[in-house]
Amino acid sequence: MNDFYKCAICGKIVKVIAAGKGELVCCGQPMAMLTNFKSVNEVLDFAIEKEEEARQFYLEWSKKLENKALSEQFVQFAGEENKHKEKLQRVKTGSTFKPAAKQVTDLKIVDYLVDIVPTPGMDYQEALIVAMRREKASFKFYNDLAAMAQDEGLRETFLALAQEEAKHKLRLETEYEKEIYSEN
Numbered sequence: 002m003n004d005f006y007k008c009a010i011c012g013k014i015v016k017v018i019a020a021g022k023g024e025l026v027c028c029g030q031p032m033a034m035l036t037n038f039k040s041v042n043e044v045l046d047f048a049i050e051k052e053e054e055a056r057q058f059y060l061e062w063s064k065k066l067e068n069k070a071l072s073e074q075f076v077q078f079a080g081e082e083n084k085h086k087e088k089l090q091r092v093k094t095g096s097t098f099k100p101a102a103k104q105v106t107d108l109k110i111v112d113y114l115v116d117i118v119p120t121p122g123m124d125y126q127e128a129l130i131v132a133m134r135r136e137k138a139s140f141k142f143y144n145d146l147a148a149m150a151q152d153e154g155l156r157e158t159f160l161a162l163a164q165e166e167a168k169h170k171l172r173l174e175t176e177y178e179k180e181i182y183s184e185n
């Protein structure tokens with residue numbers, strides 16, 4: 002079961018864990034199933050939205066962390082995610098990203114979504130897991146976009162973004178291991 006539905010109004014995403022006959026409704030209208038991206042704009046909007054989510058995530062957790070060095074690291078991550086967002090916004094307004102239409106529609110939205118989402122009551126370990134999965138999904142996403150980019154400069158931009166997300170993931174993994182070992 003890997004169906005996700007998204008509300009076009011509030012943006013809420015719902016994962017189906019058991020199928021049924023009913024219709025999913027949010028904000029007073031039926032929710033649309035997330036399948037494939039339909040346009041370059043949709044791809045870029047998705048990426049921009051994910052970067053904004055990541056920025057907020059790191060900022061929020063930077064305030065909760067007791068470890069000062071790590072808290073500063075998270076603030077730095079938030080700044081980097083913000084730069085990613087701005088970079089993508091520039092790509093979007095410049096419309097320099099022109100992959101073949103077929104390539105875009107081959108991208109499945111679910112491949113880049115993490116199936117656990119942050120909850121307000123999440124502990125630090127759970128938060129790290131959500132973040133690591135998200136960084137991994139971002140890495141894959143930018144790598145796939147790089148493969149579709151026909152313009153050399155743009156391809157390099159996406160590859161650079163992929164590398165930065167990989168670094169974030171590695172940093173989180175190191176922290177996660179420390180957490181686990183300090184418990185035993």
Ligand SMILES: [Fe+2]
Binds near residue numbers: 081082
């Ligand atoms: Fe990012």
Ligand SMILES: [Fe+2]
Binds near residue numbers: 055082136139166169
């Ligand atoms: Fe990141």
